[in-house]
Amino acid sequence: MSTSCLIEVSALLLYIRFIRGEPTKHIPLINSTVATRREQTTGSWEVIQRTLNGSQFYTFSVCNVGEREQDNWLRTTFIQRRPSASRVFVELQFIVRDCNSFDGASLTCKETFNLFTSESDADVGTTFRKGQFKKVATIAPDEITSKNELRINTETKVVENLSRKGFYLAFQDIGACIALLSVRVYYKTCPATVKSLASFPETVAGGENQALREVSGVCVENAISEELPRIYCTVDGEWVVPVGQCQCKPGYEEVEDECQECKAGSFKAEASGDKCTPCPANTQELDSGAVVCPCMDGFYRAPNDPPTGPCSGLPSAPRDLVATTSAGKLLLTWSPPEDTGGRTDITYSIECQRCEGMVCQSCGEKIRYEPAGVGLTDTKVSVSELDAHLNYTFTVEAHSGVTIFSFQRYPPKITAMRVMERSSTSLSLFWDVKPRVHPRPIRYELTYRKKVRHSRFFYPDKYGFCIFLFRKRNSHTRQGPEDTYFSSSEQLKPLKTYVDPHTYEDPNTAVLKFATEIHPSHITKQKVIGAGEFGEVYRGILKVPGRKEVAVAIKTLKPGYTEKQRQDFLSEASIMGQFSHQNIIRLEGVVTKFKHAMIVTEYMENGALDRYLRDHDGEFASFQLVGMLRGIAAGMKYLSDMSYVHRDLAARNILVNNTLECKVSDFGLSRVLEDDPEGTYTTSGGKIPIRWTAPEAIAYRKFTSASDVWSFGIVMWEVMAFGERPYWDMSNHEVMKAINEAFRLPAPMDCPSAVYQLMLQCWLQDRSKRPRFGDIVSLLDKLLRSPDSLKTIADFDPRISIRLPSTSGSDGSPFRSVSEWLESIKMSQYSENFACAGVVTMDQVLQMKNEDIKNIGVRLPGHLKRIAYSILGLKDQTSTLSVFAV
The missing domain is CATH 1.10.510.10 (Transferase(Phosphotransferase) domain 1)
Structure with a gap:
């Protein structure tokens, strides 16, 4: 709690008015130059200098105990009010003389006086009207001063519901012997504070009609809150009931009402009240303020690993592979990897190659593994159905949750290649490689091409061959974040680079350069098969003289086009015409020299x-x-x-x-x-x-x-x-x-x-x-090449995978019919099957099992699963999510 004073004076160091009817007399501020006593009109308040414990001080006193019907007023000057201070406290220090100490005045003497207040929007000067004042309280002493002993009283009164710009205080004497020592006028505030990482401003305490004043705060720097932080200020100037706690942002922790960055080598991933924690194993220790510690080179987190957990390395190769025969079967055994990469989810897979002479190929499904060829957790497998007189090569690979990242690991860099031996028909080549942290077998592929003169990319040597050494995985390093994703190494550039047709000053030039012009008489439209951005798309026939008739798709430009629309339409042909690949739609040609422009491509039946x-x-x-x-x-x-x-x-x-x-x-x-x-x-x-x-x-x-x-x-x-x-x-x-x-x-x-x-x-x-x-x-x-690798199925949770209305109709009510339910899961083609089988109510549907669904004629595995999962979702009344895909 804190207080703020409006006035705090000894002997009312203010402009005051001594009033006892008329005339009104004004006395200026009291200061050290004031005489020890001022003579006043009989019966009014007067300023008296007193000595107490060796110190001098002034009092305002009145002591007309022997006269009847006293009405002596002392008023303050105008006291300005802070707008939010509707409740002020008036603390008085005063002395009241015991009436019994006066001889013969006990009938008219009083031992109390009154406190009044009057509100105003401006200083009214010396104008005084008793009718404008309202009584606040009667002031009575706790201790009365006798002839021989001085007793000082302290009393505090509350003035409520102030609403105007300022106010006056007035003291009325009705026949007491009083000395007013000091007046202190103040209001209470809840001080500026920081609580739960939220900063709250100084707030004036409310009055009786607002016992708790709600105050909104602001999270300190680098802190956030899901809801606006609030707190309440009581009438006594105390903070209570904080609501909406702020928490330090990711990368920051709370230190003495502040959010400070995590120190280097530590991190914090979420906004919470937790402290920063050291980076886990095999991660990079970043500078201060880290929200996550990324994995070190060669270490990874599996997709299901928490982003705050340690990183793992790839397992090394299995050891001590041994093959033995027993009962016509081949038994392969091995030892676990020496280095598991720090993981426990190690599995094994078997790769087989069969060789006839110099030709080797994958064994495929011609041999049988027991218990399986992939996903093995044991270090042995039995192989059967091998053919005689063939050479078999078996490779055992170790896998873990981070093996999926192995294709991102680049093979060792080739640092040198040299010819060691040569003859008229052969070469012996050697090369150096950089060692790797986790050595694993790498296959190399060597190709050659005949000498090509004036080639930009091939460099023949004196023996007439051009030699390339390829690694199975791309070995160039990724460039900075603003690159175009491609390596700029000369030897890795494609033989052909795409040219943006929009770079041509005349777009028609690009069309002529990259696309073949077709005469419209060679094109026959047959049927509309769709609509594109610029017009309709037809299936048709292209019959060019000297070539076989082929089915084509024909894109047309709708009438009323602008020249820009025509250029945009043909720009796609300028792009397609540069491509030639089995898995890129093939451009047959364009029609540009006639009124109706067209783009003709190969026809894709499905x-x-x-x-x-x-x-x-x-x-x-x-x-x-x-x-x-x-x-x-x-x-x-x-x-x-x-x-x-x-x-x-x-x-x-x-x-x-x-x-x-x-x-x-x-x-x-x-x-x-x-x-x-x-x-x-x-x-x-x-x-x-x-x-x-x-x-x-x-x-x-x-x-x-x-x-x-x-x-x-x-x-x-x-x-x-x-x-x-x-x-x-x-x-x-x-x-x-x-x-x-x-x-x-x-x-x-x-x-x-x-x-x-x-x-x-x-x-x-x-x-x-x-x-x-x-x-x-x-x-x-x-x-x-290894179909068995597709047998391990990813986890599927039907409750979260698809969000469709499988348990209720569009209005949220249960399905009213089997046909409505089937329509919602887009299986309406089976409505007749259900009806013929006598399944006509949803209660009957809920009793069906997989075998029942098959028996009514649902044969396709995908449809069978969709219907089965939907029935499962119908039974789960707590789920509002669908369990099938459409």
Whole structure:
């Protein structure tokens, strides 16, 4: 509690008025030059100098005890009030003489006096009207002064509900013998303070009508609070009941009512009242203020590891591999890795190659492993069904929760290569490599090409050969954050680089350079198959003289176009015409020299990938889906090698032909997407498909091959979820907020764990740590070569994976019919099956088991699981989330 004085004087060091009817007399401020006694009108208050304990002081006194009907007034000057001080305290020090000490005056003598107050918005000067004053209290002494002993009283009274700019105090004597020593007028405040890391200002205490005054505070620097910090100031000037505690931000801890940065080598990941903790094992100790300790080079956190936990290394190779035969089977045994990388989740996988002469290939599914060829926790496996007279090579690999990062680890750098021996038909080559922290076997591939004169990239030696040494993984280091994601090393440059057609002064020049002109008479339109941004899309036939007739897709430009729209329309052809890859949609040519401009591409019978997967939900095995992804990744690798950034990679922009080959299409995002059917977030440079776009591209428009990798991760999710919409029915704002808060899409149902782990790598916040498309192609190839690696399924929680109304109708009520329920899960095609089987009520549906669902004719695994999971969701009355994918 603190107090603030309005006045504090001895003997009322103020302008005062001694009033006893008329006339009114004014005395100025009392000071040391005042005479020891002033003569006043008989019966009025007078100023007297007294000595007490050796000290002199002034009093205002009145002592007319022998006269009847006394009415002596003493008034202060105008006392200004602080606006928020509606309640003030008046502390009086005074002396009252015992009436019994006066001879013959006991009948008229009084031992009390009265305190009055009057409010005003301005100083009224010497004007005095008793009717303007209202009584505050009668002042009675606790101790009375006798003839021989002086007793000083102290009394405090409260003046409530003040509302005007100032006020006066007045003291009325009605016949007592009084000496007024001092008057102190003050109000109470709750002092400025810091509580629970919130700063609160000095606050005037309230009055009786506001016993607790609520005060809002502000979190101290580097502290935050989920709700506004508040506290209450009592009438006694004390703080009570703090609400809304502030907490230090990530990277800060509380030290004596302040938030100070975590010291170097420590961190704090969340806003909380916790202290900073030392960086865990195998992490980098950053400077002060760290919110997380990143892993040291060569160490990682598994996707399920907490970001605040220690980092782990990759396990070293298993040791002491031994092969023995028993009962026609081969028994492989080995010892655990010498270095587990600090993890306990070690598993093993077996890789087999069979060789006939000089030709070796994967054993595939021709041999049998017991208990399994992947996911082994024991250090032995039995191999059977081996063919005689063949050489087999078995490799045992150790895995852990961080093995998924192994494709990001670069092989040792080759520092020198030299020819040791040579003949007319052979060469013997040697090279040096840098040692690595965790040595693991690395295969090298040696290729050669015939001598090519005047080549920019090939350097023949005097023996007529040009020699290249490749490592299985890309070895160039990533550049700074503002690079374009590609290595600038001369030997790694692509043979062809994409040229932006918008750099041409005349866009028509780019079209002529990169696209073949087709005469419209060679094109036959057959059927409208869709609508593009600029016009309709047709299926048709292209018959060029001297060439075989081929089916094509024909994009047209709608009538009434502007010249800019025509140039934008044809710019896509200028881009497509530069590409030639099996997994990139092929441009057949353009029509530009006639009124109706057209772009002619190869025809993809099965259309857009997202719609095709939705139409064939559950019909493909994981192996087939991964094969589709491999094709898309190969196409994107080709584009990234050409320094082309797609910016709109999504399943809707992947086309599928009749052999299920996937090809990347739609190269027009350099235009503003005015009619984009997907929700987009408008920025200064156009519109962005939020659900597929990397956070740095949304925030800063930093489109790179790394942002295309993020988009590819979303495409992977779409494919494994059979065309499900990413983030379901969340709004764009909700998606952006969730991504920034580290939310990632959960694994789709039946998604292989290895595939989902690759998705998570594509969605790393730090774009420099995402895999390159070359890495992705290599990993998908490895999965396709080892189908057993796709058998381990990622965890799937149907309660959080999909958000659709599976337990109630659109109005929140239970489903009224089986057909309504089937329609909600997009399985209406089975309505007749349920009806024919006699399942016509939802109660009957709830009794069904998997075998019952099969018996009514649901055969596709995906459809069977969707219906089964939905029934499970219906039974779980506590869940409002769906358990199937659409």
